[in-house]
Amino acid sequence: KAGVTQTPRYLIKTRGQQVTLSCSPISGHRSVSWYQQTPGQGLQFLFEYFSETQRNKGNFPGRFSGRQFSNSRSEMNVSTLELGDSALYLCASSLDRGGGQPQHFGDGTRLSIL
Amino acid sequence: QKEVEQNSGPLSVPEGAIASLNCTYSDRGSQSFFWYRQYSGKSPELIMFIYSNGDKEDGRFTAQLNKASQYVSLLIRDSQPSDSATYLCAVIGDGGSNYKLTFGKGTLLTVNP
Numbered sequence: 580k581a582g583v584t585q586t587p588r589y590l591i592k593t594r595g596q597q598v599t600l601s602c603s604p605i606s607g608h609r610s611v612s613w614y615q616q617t618p619g620q621g622l623q624f625l626f627e628y629f630s631e632t633q634r635n636k637g638n639f640p641g642r643f644s645g646r647q648f649s650n651s652r653s654e655m656n657v658s659t660l661e662l663g664d665s666a667l668y669l670c671a672s673s674l675d676r677g678g679g680q681p682q683h684f685g686d687g688t689r690l691s692i693l
Numbered sequence: 694q695k696e697v698e699q700n701s702g703p704l705s706v707p708e709g710a711i712a713s714l715n716c717t718y719s720d721r722g723s724q725s726f727f728w729y730r731q732y733s734g735k736s737p738e739l740i741m742f743i744y745s746n747g748d749k750e751d752g753r754f755t756a757q758l759n760k761a762s763q764y765v766s767l768l769i770r771d772s773q774p775s776d777s778a779t780y781l782c783a784v785i786g787d788g789g790s791n792y793k794l795t796f797g798k799g800t801l802l803t804v805n806p
Contacts, residue, residue: 612793622737622781622796635793669736676792679725679744684736 581606583685585670590690597658600688604651604672610634611653612682613645616667625668628653629676657690665692695720699782699797707805712769714800716782719763722791723784726758726765731779731799741767772804 584603592598604611612635613625624637628647645655651672657664667689671682696719706712714728725744729737743749743756743765755768765784769776779799785792 610792614794614796621798622783622794624793624795627793637793667736671794679742681727681739681742682794683739684729687736 583670583672583683585668585685585688587688588686590688591693592660592690593693594660594662596660597656598660598690599654599656600668600670600690602653602655602670602672602685604653604670605683608672608674608683609651610673610676610680610682611647611651612671612673613653613655614669614671615639616669616687617665622669625655627676634676660692662692664690666690695723695784695795697782697784697795697797699780699800701798702801703803704800705803705805706772708772708774710772710804712772712776712802712804714767714769714780714782714802716765716767716797717763718765718782718784718795720784720786720795721760721763722786723763724791725785726756727783727785727794728754728756728767729781729783729796730776731781733778737781769802772802774804774806777802777804 612627627635647653669687673680728741731737741756757766781799782797783794
């Protein structure tokens with residue numbers, strides 16, 4: 580069974596640009612969550628999607644947004660990029676939204692802002 | 694503010710020893726508890742999860758949960774150099790707005806041959 584697939588693996592952007600990251604969950608998984616990982620802040624929750632609806636959002640500015648498609652694939656978008664947005668962006672999927680459902684991570688997209 | 698605390702380490706153990714990793718959490722409403730392993734430059738990999746008080750064993754790994762003390766731990770028996778990684782503790786509430794993983798900062802484990 581294929582795992583969570585994230586594309587692209589690496590991105591280099593400049594300040595002010597925008598970026599779109601893609602995530603394909605494990606087949607049959609309907610919940611997709613996004614996290615940001617930085618050396619200083621660790622892993623922080625961005626948002627979660629289920630049935631094409633954002634169900635939960637972390638404490639990030641409105642420049643961070645996302646969506647989920649009918650096949651459960653998800654994208655996240657960051658507009659007006661800032662230097663501080665340089666991070667590893669991780670997508671995780673789970674079967675559904677039950678608290679006991681473990682989340683499985685993709686390999687991540689490493690975003691560097693110049 | 695929901696918090697998950699872990700000793701940052703590094704924790705260094707000799708090969709074959711037991712490594713003990715600890716985690717405390719602040720939200721009494723937390724329902725499920727996870728341990729992830731993250732090798733340098735890689736993404737987190739789920740190794741254990743536990744929901745009920747007590748111990749749960751899977752091979753060389755044992756997760757222990759004490760909800761009254763808001764404490765969860767991971768024991769790694771017969772530690773191997775390949776176990777050297779950062780171990781992340783994560784907790785999650787029930788569904789609804791609590792359905793999001795809150796992570797500790799991780800404990801760096803080094804197993805010396």
